[in-house]
Ligand SMILES: Nc1nc2c(ncn2[C@@H]2O[C@H](COP(=O)(O)OP(=O)(O)OP(=O)(O)O)[C@@H](O)[C@H]2O)c(=O)[nH]1
């Protein structure tokens with residue numbers, strides 16, 4: 001079973017080297033390590049290459065979802081690991097998620113809300129938005145999901161490569177989760193720890209991205225099976 005990482009990075013020069021090192025220390029037998037550098041104006045791409053990644057460069061910046069779609073399309077591994085490039089997810093927890101791979105499992109979701117949200121890891125307003133959107137998601141899809149926007153995940157490669165994703169920005173996680181739930185594969189949630197950013201700044205815009213996530217959720221619910 002081959003194993004790869006697909007990671008989107010926008011201006012993450014302050015954290016990406018340590019994140020890549022953490023991944024390689026934890027999973028030394030990785031088959032591919034893909035970083036999508038999306039119009040960064042810092043040294044993200046060079047640092048990612050120095051850290052052993054295959055870097056896909058996009059210009060100008062087009063959003064996390066669009067970047068992840070490019071990375072997924074370029075991937076070939078049987079299982080893919082998604083995590084953030086800003087140090088908020090701990091690569092040391094990858095093996096805990098990987099343990100849950102099984103024939104009927106499509107997605108292993110690293111739930112921050114089942115796990116440990118460290119102080120400073122989420123803005124209080126984003127936390128309220130996140131919990132509210134997740135509750136609505138769980139209601140709409142009839143599933144006991146606790147973190148619909150989790151970025152730290154393991155996915156079945158063929159499954160995700162076969163899905164025609166449309167997301168552009170941070171609605172990526174919601175669209176993927178909705179589609180995998182519809183696929184017939186099981187979704188599991190495993191607690192993870194979420195840390196504050198180790199450097200840099202978020203691109204997340206609360207109102208704009210919250211509305212895009214809500215729109216994606218409603219559209220996916222309305223999609224015929
Ligand atoms: N390639 C690419 N990566 C992006 C883009 N926007 C965000 N990312 C990456 O996606 C990951 C998550 O983005 P963040 O902006 O930290 O968002 P977040 O952690 O979900 O939200 P916060 O809680 O506000 O930090 C990071 O690794 C970013 O570098 C983008 O436009 N292009």
Ligand SMILES: [Mg+2]
Pocket residue numbers: 084086088197202
């Ligand atoms: Mg972040």
